[in-house]
Amino acid sequence: MPFVQVSPHIEVFYDKTDFLDPWGDKPILILQHGNGRSGAFWYRWLPRLSNHFVVIRPDMRGVGRSSKVEDANTDISIEHCVSDLVAIINAESQRAVYFCGESMGGILGIVLASQFPKLIQKLILVATPVFISDAMKVRYSMGHDSRLDAMKKMGIRQWVLETSVLTRFPPDCDPALLNWYVDEFAKGVPEILVRYSELVNSANASVFLPHIVCPTLAIMPTQGQITDAEQEHLLSTQVKDITIEHIDSTYHMIHLTHHDDCIDRVLKFLKPN
Secondary structure, rough: EEEEEEEHHHEEEEEEEEEOOOOOOOEEEEEEEOOOOOOHHHHHHHHHHHOEEEEEEEEOOOOOOOOOOOOOHHHOOHHHHHHHHHHHHHHOOOOOOEEEEHHHHHHHHHHHHHHHHHHHEEEEEEOOOEEEEEOHHHHHHHOOOHHHHHHHOHHHHHHHHHHHHHHOOOOOOOOOHHHHHHHHHHHHHHHHHHHHHHHHHHOOOOOHHHOOOOOOOEEEOOOOOOOOOHHHHHHHHOOOOOOEEEOOOOOOHHHHHHHHHHHHHHHHHHOOO
16 A cells, blocks of 8 residues: 655555556545544445546544654644645646545645645535634533543543534434444544644634635535534635535534435536546
């Protein structure tokens, strides 16, 4: 499996699925996971998308199969995550690629498309917040002083479980899916997971929106708890060429709970051969 060396002590892993004919056109679609997750969380998307694209699923530095970092505070930043994606794209493609990011992965896509417009042909945002609202910061603090304080005091697994029931998965979700999600998330190194939560908690991508020039699709849960109406308004008014579509859910993990509905919209938007 491919790795790209992004610093003297950090290798970023990405899974590459290529079932396309060797002699044909091979468009690349990057699927970027969100905060605390890994490329493994896209598994439900592979069967359908790999019929049309070379699918690349990076693991952010420090999570999944990417190498661990020496100092989470200095080695992990939005700028580093974006430069890692640039390195992967340059290693795999001589032309612009399609990019799909869920949640924080979409924030990285916003920054990437804004700063490196020649690298991104089309951008897809799945349940992507422009910023985390003050109300959500309070909810994710779970009665503690802050989200980060809650993660440290409750422990990663308990915090992920309780916040997942609160905002990520609906009550009728398959319990096995919820348990798998929590177990996979909790495999991460605690200080790295806390650092990524710190990044997403403080991020505000609004300044980058007017600089996105590629066609963009935003797939959002209806009345999303994390992606609220104010943020959708920012997307619709600040991104030049954007289509916003909704999935009938008020929960955040629509790329797992409503994967076929999401994929239908992605394929319609990308129009593969």
